[in-house]
Amino acid sequence: MLVNFNEMLSRAYREKRAVGSFNVYNYETMRGVLDAAVEMGAKPVILAFGAKYLENMSLQDAYSMALSLSRQRDIPVCLHLDHCSDLDVVFQAIREGFGSVMYDGSALPFEENMANTELVCRIAHACGVSVEAELGSIAAGEASHEGSADDREVYTDPASAREFVARTGVDALAVSIGTVHGLYKGVPNIRLDILEEINEALKKPLVLHGGSGIPEKTIHACIRGGVSKINVNTEMSSHAVSELSKRLEGPKLPHLSVLSLEERSFISDVVKKYIRFFEVL
Numbered sequence: 001m002l003v004n005f006n007e008m009l010s011r012a013y014r015e016k017r018a019v020g021s022f023n024v025y026n027y028e029t030m031r032g033v034l035d036a037a038v039e040m041g042a043k044p045v046i047l048a049f050g051a052k053y054l055e056n057m058s059l060q061d062a063y064s065m066a067l068s069l070s071r072q073r074d075i076p077v078c079l080h081l082d083h084c085s086d087l088d089v090v091f092q093a094i095r096e097g098f099g100s101v102m103y104d105g106s107a108l109p110f111e112e113n114m115a116n117t118e119l120v121c122r123i124a125h126a127c128g129v130s131v132e133a134e135l136g137s138i139a140a141g142e143a144s145h146e147g148s149a150d151d152r153e154v155y156t157d158p159a160s161a162r163e164f165v166a167r168t169g170v171d172a173l174a175v176s177i178g179t180v181h182g183l184y185k186g187v188p189n190i191r192l193d194i195l196e197e198i199n200e201a202l203k204k205p206l207v208l209h210g211g212s213g214i215p216e217k218t219i220h221a222c223i224r225g226g227v228s229k230i231n232v233n234t235e236m237s238s239h240a241v242s243e244l245s246k247r248l249e250g251p252k253l254p255h256l257s258v259l260s261l262e263e264r265s266f267i268s269d270v271v272k273k274y275i276r277f278f279e280v281l
């Protein structure tokens with residue numbers, strides 16, 4: 001069934017777990033994520049449809065497919081609009097039936113980000129839709145397909161985060177504490193001290209972007225520090241692409257339908273790995 005992420009995340013926050021938010025943009029990625037969630041013991045899961053994938057699939061198609069696939073499985077599924085700085089697209093996703101939206105005004109001045117987020121919250125909440133916003137800025141690592149190489153890391157300031165959440169009424173806040181979009185160049189330097197301060201100030205579900213490649217121990221420390229939603233994108237893509245490229249090396253090329261099945265299973269492999277990380281504390 002399709003749900004909004006509020007109940008999922010507040011429960012995960014209380015129980016010190018995190019819900020995986022996995023990027024999807026076609027049938028294979030949606031099936032891969034949902035099959036993994038069922039196989040791992042009917043775990044709640046977030047299908048994150050990035051606004052940047054609108055050329056792959058329309059909001060309406062993403063909703064119809066997520067609705068149909070979730071009806072066939074007995075797990076709570078949230079269809080979420082990931083990273084969107086365009087208010088029109090955010091409102092369209094709310095109209096289409098998305099369970100949550102991430103309005104990303106992190107590149108705007110603080111007051112403007114706050115005013116826009118507050119407007120999104122007012123409209124979304126009236127429609128039963130949850131809202132995620134971002135404060136601070138997340139840098140781009142290696143092989144990143146999100147953001148741009150010029151993205152600079154600006155850590156989230158705990159005092160500003162408190163004011164932002166109080167004034168906007170946002171349901172979950174994406175924080176910048178040293179994670180990057182893409183893969184890490186070395187060992188990630190995650191500022192758990194900043195996370196702890198933000199968690200103390202907000203007592204609300206926090207969101208970690210750039211989950212790909214963070215060591216399990218660090219993920220667990222972040223979950224204990226209030227992170228209840230963790231986004232994974234890059235590793236799903238890089239694992240599937242590198243495995244699929246091996247299938248193209250032999251003398252006989254496989255049929256596209258076979259590659260499509262394999263894509264699903266490579267996506268599932270990565271999703272299962274992270275669901276395991278997010279649950280076992």
Ligand SMILES: [Zn+2]
Nearest residue numbers: 083209210231
């Ligand atoms: Zn992100």
